[in-house]
Amino acid sequence: MAAHLRLADLRHDLGCETLFSIAALDVPPGQFTVLTGPSGSGKTTLLHLLAGLLQPKAGSIRWDDADLARLPEAARDRWRRRRAGLVFQDFHLIPELSPVDNVLVPAWLGAFRAGRHRARAQELLARFGVPERARVAVLSRGEQQRVALARALLMQPAVIFADEPTASLDSASGATVGHVLLALARDEGRSVIAASHDPALIALADRRLHLMRGQPVEVA
């Protein structure tokens, strides 16, 4: 359940400007990596490239043997369903469904029997302190953020991408989420890559990559 990321000669353009030009980047499994950088520096775009939601202009994005830069969209979607869990900045929850049914969406999409995953979905929601409600629409933004995180973890993915996972949380909930992300990497050998402006989350990470002028710079 581990995945090793290797980027080579990655280039991604926005119109006629180059947003990224990354000669090489190696992210072994078992690390909690945080992407930092000013607003607009490309953190979300890089997460989307690493998750195969976008294709780069050039270069390779290898997760073990799968080069997402070369795979057609359907194969990238398949890779993501099997290997990745995503927490988007705007959560992408289904407002009319309950929290637990939202968490079960990856099981439905993967054509796995959701009944078998219900207990895990409930356990994840309890771990993150999300109240049981009939509809996600009535939850606070912070509660919705934790539902999105539980959904990302349901299928025990090798890779977790999280865009600003603590942005809507108070410091106590943010610390819980941060320690869960750290444990997923350190104790379970998963790859966790988050984008964040949150100093507490950034301080927890194993590795900090600061995006500056299209380059990820290692920060101690």
Ligand SMILES: Nc1ncnc2c1ncn2[C@@H]1O[C@H](COP(=O)(O)OP(=O)(O)OP(=O)(O)O)[C@@H](O)[C@H]1O
């Ligand atoms: N679909 C798009 N079309 C055109 N430009 C885009 C698109 N998506 C992002 N951009 C531009 O790419 C740049 C990087 O955006 P991105 O959202 O990746 O930055 P970010 O570092 O995540 O910012 P923030 O911290 O504010 O979330 C910005 O200049 C943004 O305007």
